[in-house]
Every structure is written in structure tokens, then in C-alpha cells.
Amino acid sequence: IQSICVRISPYPETFQNASSMCKAEGSSLMSIKSQLIQDALLQKIGDYQAQYNYFGNATSFWIGAEFLENWGIWKWTYDDESLHRFSHWWNNQEGFGCNGTCSKEHGLTLSTTKNGTWEAQGDRLLELPYICQFQCAEGYEWFLEPQRCLKVFPNDQFSAKTLPEAMYNCSKDNARLASIRNCDQLEALRLGLIQMLRPNNAIYYLGAFANIKDLSKIRRNVDQTNIDSLGYPVNLTLPNDLAFCQAG
Numbered sequence: 001i002q003s004i005c006v007r008i009s010p011y012p013e014t015f016q017n018a019s020s021m022c023k024a025e026g027s028s029l030m031s032i033k034s035q036l037i038q039d040a041l042l043q044k045i046g047d048y049q050a051q052y053n054y055f056g057n058a059t060s061f062w063i064g065a066e067f068l069e070n071w072g073i074w075k076w077t078y079d080d081e082s083l084h085r086f087s088h089w090w091n092n093q094e095g096f097g098c099n100g101t102c103s104k105e106h107g108l109t110l111s112t113t114k115n116g117t118w119e120a121q122g123d124r125l126l127e128l129p130y131i132c133q134f135q136c137a138e139g140y141e142w143f144l145e146p147q148r149c150l151k152v153f154p155n156d157q158f159s160a161k162t163l164p165e166a167m168y169n170c171s172k173d174n175a176r177l178a179s180i181r182n183c184d185q186l187e188a189l190r191l192g193l194i195q196m197l198r199p200n201n202a203i204y205y206l207g208a209f210a211n212i213k214d215l216s217k218i219r220r221n222v223d224q225t226n227i228d229s230l231g232y233p234v235n236l237t238l239p240n241d242l243a244f245c246q247a248g
Helices: 015-024 035-051 163-172 183-195
Strands: 004-013 060-068 073-076 107-111 118-121 128-135 141-143 148-150
Touching: 004 015, 004 035, 004 141, 015 060, 015 128, 060 118, 141 183
Parallel strands: 060 128
Antiparallel strands: 004 128, 060 073, 060 107, 107 118, 141 148
16 A cells, blocks of 8 residues: 555454554554545455455454543554544544543554544453554565565566566666575465465566576575575475475
8 A cells, every 4th residue: 555565464452462463573553644545445454355254344453543641642653643644533523432531541443334434442452453554665565474575576478577587677676586495485475475366376486596506606605506586595495397395
């Protein structure tokens, strides 16, 4: 969504646990600062709920704002900015859900049954699904594993590249083909692509290279013939038909 990478978790957590889960991934609970982000986020939630049974029918999600009693304002936990730039409270009523008085015990939720409007929730121990945000460069998306911002190029006849072309395209962003060092990372990346509604039958170049013959040209001091795009050893075996991945 614009330059913000979003992870929508269908698994309920308390407000504090949801915040901690996001921080453990190098992110924070979602801050919503424009109508464009608001609309795109609501659309993404609807797409996920229609696509994946495990998303269920959740109607409220923790997002990243809390109330500062000393100042009497709501602020985003991501950057401590107040909600003055943009807000989407139910009925345009700031603090809706506080029953007259907001406090530090309140957290902010987004309600899908009320057109994505916001509502204060007085019980931060209530377990709800939640939304994390990651700040990536434009065109990049956050992947939980391997915990990096990655750019996924379209897989079609108009954009298909040879390996040298793919490597060159990455270099123009001062980047490299995504390094994959073991089978678990490869599987997590595959599942991440499916979650982002990428085609199941798509084929992508990755930064794992097998059977390197001239080890003197490798930048790092390794004695393996399988390396990633950063020059580190790759702990997997790629069979000739590339039909599966197994630990090396």
C-alpha cells in the first residue's frame, strides 16, 4: 500500500501482544494517515477473507494508536504523531467507543462492519486480529521470512527476464536477487507469495547459485560450490530437475 508494506494477521492477540509481535518482526502496529491507505487496507482485508478460509470473519482489528492522558490526544505508536492529519472515526466522532472519557487503557481498532471506521476499545486485553506495517522502498513488499523488503517482478511474457537481465534490474535498485540459504526460507517465501495473491504457477529467479566452478571469483572466503547472491554458503541441494528442495 503505497510505500508501506502491510501484514494482516488473522490470529487474535491482546493489544500489547499484537504490538510486541509486530516489533519482533521489525515493524509496528498499523498507522493510517490518508484515505488512500484506509481504502486500500480495507480492500486488502476483504480480499484475504474471500481468498483464505483461515482468515475467518473477523470484524475488528487492532491498529497502532493509543491515548495520551496527559495531553488528551490520540497518537500513532509508529512515530508518536497525532491523528490530526487524517482520522476515520465512526460518525466522525473522535474517541468513539470511549463512552465519554478516553484513557490509556483504550486501544484503537478498525471495524470492517462499519466501512472500516475506527473505534476505541476499552479492554486492551481483548484478543483481536491485528495489522502490522513495514516501511519499504517504493515497489518493495515486506516478507516475514527472510525478514526483508523484496521486490517481486511480474511473471508474464512482457516482463520475463533472463538471469543476467534479472540481476541487472536488481542492480539498478542497488539490490541483488533475493538470497535464500535454506529450504525453510524457500518454503516461507513461497507461502508469502501465495498470501500476496501471486500466481501459483509463476517462476522467479532467486539468488541461489549451484555448482560454482571457479571459487577464486567468489567475494567471500568459502569452500562450497553453492552460494547465495551475497556470497555466503547455501545450505540446500538443488537437484537437476529443480522439482524439490532438500537440506544440503
